[in-house]
Amino acid sequence: xxxxxxxxxxxxxxxxxxxxxxxxxxxxxxxxxxxxxxxxxxxxxxxxxxxxxxxxxxxxxxxxxxxxxxxxxxxxxxxxxxxxxxxxxxxxxxxxxxxxxxxxxxxxxxxxxxxxxxxxxxxxxxxxxxxxxxxxxxxxxxxxxxxxxxxxxxxxxxxxxxxxxxxxxxxxxxxxxxxxxxxxxxxxxxxxxxxxxxxxxxxxxxxxxxxxxxxxxxxxxxxxxxxxxxxxxxxxxxxxxxxxxxxxxxxxxxxxxxxxxxxxxxxxxxxxxxxxxxxxxxxxxxxxxxxxxxxxxxxxxxxxxxxxxxxxxxxxxxxxxxxxxxxxxxxxxxxxxxxxxxxxxxxxxxxxxxxxxxxxxxxxxxxxxxxxx
Numbered sequence: 001x002x003x004x005x006x007x008x009x010x011x012x013x014x015x016x017x018x019x020x021x022x023x024x025x026x027x028x029x030x031x032x033x034x035x036x037x038x039x040x041x042x043x044x045x046x047x048x049x050x051x052x053x054x055x056x057x058x059x060x061x062x063x064x065x066x067x068x069x070x071x072x073x074x075x076x077x078x079x080x081x082x083x084x085x086x087x088x089x090x091x092x093x094x095x096x097x098x099x100x101x102x103x104x105x106x107x108x109x110x111x112x113x114x115x116x117x118x119x120x121x122x123x124x125x126x127x128x129x130x131x132x133x134x135x136x137x138x139x140x141x142x143x144x145x146x147x148x149x150x151x152x153x154x155x156x157x158x159x160x161x162x163x164x165x166x167x168x169x170x171x172x173x174x175x176x177x178x179x180x181x182x183x184x185x186x187x188x189x190x191x192x193x194x195x196x197x198x199x200x201x202x203x204x205x206x207x208x209x210x211x212x213x214x215x216x217x218x219x220x221x222x223x224x225x226x227x228x229x230x231x232x233x234x235x236x237x238x239x240x241x242x243x244x245x246x247x248x249x250x251x252x253x254x255x256x257x258x259x260x261x262x263x264x265x266x267x268x269x270x271x272x273x274x275x276x277x278x279x280x281x282x283x284x285x286x287x288x289x290x291x292x293x294x295x296x297x298x299x300x301x302x303x304x305x306x307x308x309x310x311x312x313x314x315x316x317x318x319x320x321x322x323x324x325x326x327x328x329x330x331x332x333x334x335x336x337x338x339x340x341x342x343x344x345x346x347x348x349x350x351x352x353x354x355x356x357x358x359x360x361x362x363x364x365x366x367x368x369x370x371x372x373x
Contacts, residue, residue: 004128006032006115008289009139011122011130011152014041016261016278017145018105018114022060023286025112032139033114034132036121039106040099044171044240046206046272048072048183048196049094049101052347053276056283062108064101069094070197072183075343077329078225079187084332086339088347093183095198122146125155125257141289142257145282148247150263158259160248165316167268168243170216171206173236178203179229183272187329188222189322194272195226202236208245208269210320245269252301253294258285264301270315271346273308280304311346 008024010017013035021031035041049057049069057064072095074087109116117137124131129138130152144152153159178197186193191209198204205226207219216239220227249265252258259265261278281304288297318325332339 004138004140006030006139008141009129009137010143010145012145015105015275016282018109019279019282020143020145020260020285021109021114022112023283025114027286027290031114033116034120034122035118038118040103042099044169044242045098046194046196047095047098047198047204048272050273050276051088051091051093053279054094056279062104064104068100069096072181074182076182076184078184079329082329082333084329084339085182086343089344095196097198125152143260144263145260146263148262148266153259153263156254156257158250158254160250163246166244167208167210169206169208170239170241171204172216172239173202173204174230175201175234175236176203177201186223186226191222193223193226253298258294258297260285267309267312268316271312277308307348
C-alpha cells in the first residue's frame, strides 16, 4: 500500500466537507480536503440556517462577519389570503449568503489545520484514496461530501434508484429592505417560494416546483402578491438552478468510505434543514472515524435523518395535494400557537411526546381536522 497523505481525505469542499474537516482536525486527525472549485463557492439554496444549524456553527468555532447574518425568529406560511406564522421555541435561525457562509467555514478549516486543495478535481475512487487530475491522494479514512449530484456515490456502489417524483429549484436575490424577521413560504399549486432575509438590503427568493423546466419570472408570477412586492427591486444575482432534487442512497458507508451531507442522499429542500443535517452528519462521521468504526456512523445517520425525513414526506404530501394543502393551511392559521408547535416539532424541540412520530401524526391529524371545520 502506498503511503497515505492524511488520516482523513475529504472529497468536496462545501459546507459538509469543511464541517467534517474542522471536526476531524479538532479530534487530532490530519485532514486533506479536495475541491474542484475555488472559494467562495455559491449554490442554489434558500440560505436559511435553522437554529440547530446555527448552534452547530457556533460549536465548530465558525465566526461569521459582523452584520453578515440576518436573524429570523420563525416561519410564515402564505397560501393566497391564508397566513399562518410561528416562532422558533428558542434561538433564531440565520439568513446568510451562501458565499459568506462558505468563506467563514473555509477560514475556520484553515485555522484548525486542514490542508485545503482548491482547483483539485476528483476523478475517481481508489481502494485507499481518491484519484485526482494531479494524481492519487490516499488516506486512512475517506469522506465523500461532493453534494447532491455526487459522482462518488455511484462509484462506491451506494446510489439508489432514481426517484419517480421530480422537483427542481431556482434562486435569485433582490436589493430590497427585508420586510419581515420571518422566513416566508408562499404556496401555490405544485410550487413554493421561500423568501429569506440575508442582508440589510437583500432578500433571497428560492422557488421549488414539481415538473419540468421553469424560468424564475414565470414561476414568480404564480405568486401575485410576492411578485408585486418585488416589482421594481433591483436584481442582485444571477439565477442559480438545481435538480432533480431527490437523490437516493442505499447506504452511507462502505469499507473506509463515508458519505456526508447531500452526498449521503437527498429528498427535498422543503423544510430548509439541509445545512443543519449536514453538520450533524459531519459530527457523527468524525466520531465514528475517531473510534475506527464506520458502522457507528451508519447507525447515527439513521437516527439523524429519521425524523426530518418524516416531516419532509408529510410536507411533500401537502405540496402534491392542493385540497389537502388548503385545509392544512387554514387549520394552521385558525388555531393560535399551532404553527409554533409545528416548528418545535420540526426542530425536535417539543420534548419526546411532541417530537416523536406519534406527535407528528397527532399534529398532522389536528391540522387536517381543524381545516375541515
